Amino acid sequence: MFNGNRKNARIYSYLIPPVVTSLGMILIMIIKQIYPFGQMGFGYNDNMHQVVPMYSLIWDVLHGRASSVYSLQMGMGTDLSAMKSVFSMSSPFNLLLYLVPRSHILGFIPVMTIIKMACMSVAMYFFLNHDKRFSGTPYSFKALFSIMYSFSGYVLLYASCFSPWMDVAAVFPLFMLAYNKMQEGGGRLFYIIMTAVMLIMNSGLGMMALLYAGIITGIYAIVVIGMRRDLRLNEKAYAAGRLVGGITVSTLAGAGLAAFAVLPCAIKMWEGSQAAGRSIWTKYYETITSELYVSQLGIFQHFMILYGMSFAFAMIIIGVIKYKKEVRITRYMLISLLITLIPLIIDKTERIWNLKEYSGYSVHFGFITAFAVISTGAYFAGKPLNIEKTGKKNTEYNVEAVFEPLERLVYLLAGMVQCAIWAYIYNKLELNETFHALLYFVFVFMVMLVFNIAVCLINKRVFCAKCCYVTVAIEIFAGAYAMIGTPRFYDFSSEQSANYAIQAVSAANGLDVSSSSTDGIRSPDMSLGTNYSTVFQRPTVSSDFDSYCRNGMAEKLGYGVYNKTNADVGGTVFSDAVLHITQIVSRADEDTALYKNLNEYDGFRLYDSIYTLPYAMTVVPDIEGYEISHSYDSWIDSNNVIYRAITGRDEDIVSEAHITESDSGSYTVSIDGRKALYIRLDTDIPVNVSANGNVTAVPKAGALNNTLYGPDDSPRLLYLGIFENEEVAIAVNDMAGNDAIPDIAGIDAGVLDMGRLSVVCNMMKSNKGLSASLYRVKHGNEIKIIANAQDGRSMLLLPVRYDDNWDAETNGNSTSIVPVAGGMMMGVMLENGNNTIEMTFTPAGTQTGMAVSVFTFLILVAACSFASQREISISHELSRTFAVVFIIMWVLFVIAMFVVPFVATVVKLIAEV
Template sequence: MKKSKFKTILGKIKPYAMPGIITCLVMVVILILKGIWPFGNERIDYFDNMQQVAPLYAHLWDWMHGKASLWFDWYTGLGTNVSMSISAFSMLTPFNLLLYVIPRNYILESISILTIVKMVFMSIAMYSLINKKYNNLIYGLKVAYSCMYAFCGYVILYGSCFTPWMDIVAIFPIVIMAYDHMVETGKKMFYICMIALSFIINYYLSAMAVIYIFLICGIRMILMQEKNRWKETAWNAGIGTFGGIGLSAFVLVPVFAQLSSSQRGGAGKGILSQYIGWVTSSVVTDGAMAALQRWMMLYGLAFVIAVIVTGIRKYRKDRKELIYVVAMLVVALGPVIMEAANLMWHFGSYNGYTLRNGFIIAFTLICIAAGYSERMFINEPLKTVAYIRQGIFAVIASAVYVMIYNILPVNNEMKALAFFTIVFVAMFIIYMLMITGKKHKFNPKSLISIMIVELFIGAYALIGPPKFYTYEDYQIGDYVQYANNVSDSLDIDESATDRIVNPDISLNANYPLILRRGALSSFTAALQNDTQSYAKKWGYSKYFLWLLDSGGTVFTNSILHVTEAVNINELDSNLFTLKKKEGDYSLYSNNYTLPFGFCIDDSFSKLDMTNVDWITYHNRFYKAMTGDSESLVTRIYPESANTGNINTMTISVGDRSALYMSIADIKKPNADANASALDSSMHVYVNGEAVLVPTLGDVKNTAYFTDYNNNLLYLGIFENEEVEIKVEYDKTKYMKQSRITVGCLNMNKMESLCAKFSEPDKQTEVSYTDNTLTVNINGDGTNNYALIPVIHSDNWKVTVNGRIVKTKEVAGLFTGVQLQTGENTVAFTFVPKGKNTGMMITMFTLITIIACLVINRFRKINVPVWAKKCAEYIYIGLFAVIVVAMFAVPAVTTIPSAIYHIIVK
């Protein structure tokens, strides 16, 4: 009896398991052939998986093991709110439970395992939907379509770049199953739960998915439902969606609270001017990589499109179904050919990833094809020998392709696009000829081998770093491994407040998360919206969403409480003392340190710090800290002589001083380096020796400035001598476009400053937990205003001696706190803005849902007809507006815009 029951259960599971098994086997074969971990030393990752995802997953790993707060990261950006990253990087997903059992220093390598698991789930989830919705479809096609979804262009192209998006791709078929169940039965609970789970995992892709559901629901209502059902569908869709969003509010509210004040949430143009910009955009402006991404979304779907074309021709007399299919195709393919629709689906803009909702294309086309296939094809048996032949053909064809691919030289994106287009077109022609051939009755099972080869060609090329792309140094590298290695080999201590610096940026930006060591450096895209600009005023480099260690001075390092440095390039022994060297990297102690927090007169907080440069910052802070009327940094106006493309300056240095210099583009002073004509166009020489300008991928670079090193250059320490500085420009005309700033930092004053604050009454006692900081600091009656080197934000609750106090942002990188005379205990507690509100909304939604379920069990809840009618009118009205704005207007403007961009621009 038990054996029979087990066989019954196994029989039910087996059909669902098959697509997952096939997906897993194909992926394992690819990893083995390409030597990707755990079957070799290569990795699946590049781009954001390497530089953002893996470091943030290290933070997630720490939280899972009780070593960090989920909401806050002490290590990057002088302390960073990661509320937004929780959802943007899909941290709270069931798939990430795997990270718990993976060693921390193998997180980056394990992305290959995570990708396989997610892809297996994708195929099983898609099979579940197809089996439910198209139950009469041939089993072989159910499996094939499920695997096509798992190996669609979106997954194989983006999976190795940004694995967090794959979580939504994996559960999306289940979300649609829940939506179908709600529309068919009126029961909303399944849909509410799936919407909630989706938004908890990733708010960005979930919002895109909700737009899709809104559109297909409107199409379904208008074309496929009786009008008297519209109000019911509109009500259920609205309540179900908002119910799910309400349940996820404990994550969403902190996300949007941070987004509104972060570097990603800057204010833009008015909505009308933005819309005009969207509808006048065009796909013809795509670069090679953007074009590849756009059209690769169709890869692997040649059979699907052949079925759709055949189905439309065969069943075109069914006008309602034809209009429905066309409408669904417009929704799915509109963003591919109409950039305006794509931009609107991306909420106005995107960077780097052209179609972040591209999985919807594969999903929609597969569903349409499944519907047609159910009617077009019957389940005819295929002889065993035919399966054997197909298997042999698939293995040989795939093996030949692997051998050819492995010996190919590195190509460019356009050649890759041409190759994949040829493969797609060839497959499409084969499928069309087979499907529409008149000489024999078509059996789709006879094409399984061709489908396998088509999917394998794309997957083998794109799983892991592909050959066709020329990578920038920040997109591919071993930065996480470097950080893991230096942490172990150099015995770097963990600390949130004893900070570290990597002046040659050889560890990239997010190394503090790997080292568990506080630093200024950050690329979590979660900084306060003005942190980057203030750091630049202090002399540090910035690029896009990066905040970098390159730049700064001995003074800035000291007031930020930098106690150590890790570097490949040798550091000046005047500033740092070598502690240990292993391999390429060395660990240094900082010779000039100040306490973590210091006191000044409270009048300092009233100074306007918004429009001053690094020299003014240094002098104001120094004078406030010491009471010295003289400046720490002297602004130098050296005599200069221009000879051709060389500007020569001579500086007379008296007291022992450190020289710092920056060169800015007068035309674009606040733009990133790559937006300036001066990018890497200058070389600086001091007394005849070239000054290093280390940048990502080249620590021995001497070209100034670069994306990753574009602010202060340290020229050395000099005393009682003439210093000759030469700036050699690539082009003479760049001289007039550049503004040179030179500052002379008095090292004698710097030594006196450090000596003064080494006195017992100036020292601070610091302790911290995952989300708290306690600083014991003395106020002397005159200097009763503390500057703590922590980024000011509304997320901090600050108390002084147990009483809550107001704080103030000072110079962008400090939090100012009013003290009492004598001993003070300043306590910071991190409470994410919106967390409590979000929890209240979640609890209210949950209680309401439970109450409704209980009441409905004993007495059916009858929603007033007027309420449902209101929902219907709102839905239809909103649907009409979105269809016109998102598809109708772009359809009209797409061709004129393309002509304009081609001819005029």
């Protein structure tokens, strides 16, 4: 099996990489007692915070319970166009979720990760086995490099953190195989299909891969074709034109096939960018002129992209020194590798390549770097290397990779002993800081690199590389043992806690929370994080998935904002009722005047909301000059205009509280009648707020007992309690307990009339004609409602976030939809009398994208049919022109992506010195 026999390799070799990869991961999980082999969690950060909720949604889609284009649950309604790409929702790996019980998704993530890693190794082995550049590489080495790819530093960083990125990494070697065959003049259809697959699975990573392909196409045209001595200049131009023309056309064809998925995503991302007022050129300028970002974690993450591949680097170093043949291909391989290493040093280039707006996050395109390093190492591992000169001739020596039966046992035992030693060393070191972990991994990498170079040169006649199997195993084990699971040297922000997914799944099952597409639920103390809605299968105000939409305006109704998106905190009891929030789940003791305790489980309490309104209501769109669709900046005005529209009365439910400042930091509010008191501060420092001596809780993610109200909480309303005919003493103190608060810019306080709240809720419950009859919500992107327009109530108010991609028909006639409360809800205009409203959501660009995909497919079928009958010829003039235009554009792009960021970085460094 290991002796390089081609026949045996074809039969058995494809099993070796995935089996070794899977067993290696399982061994690590057993040793570290990771679930299901122990109690330690496998995932952290986004794997818990975002992936578990997203996989819950995908599970619902696969079982016909949800839509793949729109979710009514996340943030009171979210277009999934961007999310489908960002979270690889269209990845075939997600089909595995169909086989798993919904409540076991959390525990299935390690299994999915192992499967993805196994597929990565198979894809890499397939690439090495079918690309003729590696025909001389021993089969046993191909298996070794394939396993190296599946355990690369990129995987070690992301496997436990955010596994959906691995989906594209698992098919990237096939994309590169198709690309290399294109360079050889074939494989065009294969390349088109792989381009489409990459973009459909994840357009972001797919674009990074196409960016890499575009850069190395220019390198190949200049270095390989341009340096051919057997061709004249016009012949070189013609050959280069055929290459770049074929790759360009094929890339466009692949993008055309994927247009049905890519175009809606691109439009949604573009809308978000335009809403923020930032063009591509603005982003580029901001990236180039941004401050240099340097952190211990950033340096560690960039270095870890290279970790686990010391043997590949050893072969590259030896090959550069010793290999003297195929100069043009060798230079092409080395330059292609170099351009993937530059972004690890130049942060600005990394940000451009990653298509991201911020620094401080590990390199998204790291799988491309890992592939480039491994494929270059495998290239040299299959070449005869010139060791010494004997007389007038160079003596060539091949890499030795043949194992005797006894040697296998010796190397296996030696590797196991060394791995145990490294695990012992790691445990004894107790690395609790990122900097110390960086030193540890650099030490391991350098030791293995030096050892690999030494053992490859120890025999003057043969590259004795068999020992490298042991060094690769040790390096991989040392990295995987530290990184798989939650690295103890990582510090996580509270909102990224791994406990949220665990708690959400546990609470949903333990509290027996029923699923619903219309009945909202809320976690006012943020004990479930922000993305629990899909786990609960209930609409929530909270979500940070909608950061890709940027049209959530929950602050208009007094709700808080987390990471630029909606949060469950804040709001009023009336706004909760308007959004049809019927239950809340909390670890805190909620006010029994507002909520009724139903159930308790594992510290969580499930409450019914006492004050509720119907899901959809017919309202007066314009009363006494107030338009309900108008976007009000004041939460008081927003609550009142909705209240007036519902009741049809010219009165308010919330009034501004008259505040008397008795002393600096001390205020008095007089309450007439029975009112709920809400307050919002404009402050630059964290402060405590108390009412009649009772300090108000300001719960945050991971800090339920927090009492500090800071600048980030400014949109959030604080509920101070229900008071009746009394004066309320409000005290605002800074962290040191001082009353003098010079940094308080203002206090925004209001009182909500509990009597009027009770009246409006009872009115809507008793008069069924004012509420609509909802008779179908299909998958979340189709809604059918019956409503009766009477007494001027010509608008249907829906607690669904406004999106102009909703289409509505009333009694078969198209009708308009308007945003309400700044877009937090939407209103549908009605006809007089009975109305049957049918609403559908279609992402922008869906029809156009589908048309482009179908048209591209038909063109490809016609082209393939035509090509099978006669050869397609391109004129020399056109080909040469295409080559010149491409090279000019390529040079400009390389300057913009590599040269300008490098110069800007140097200038910044000089300025800082």
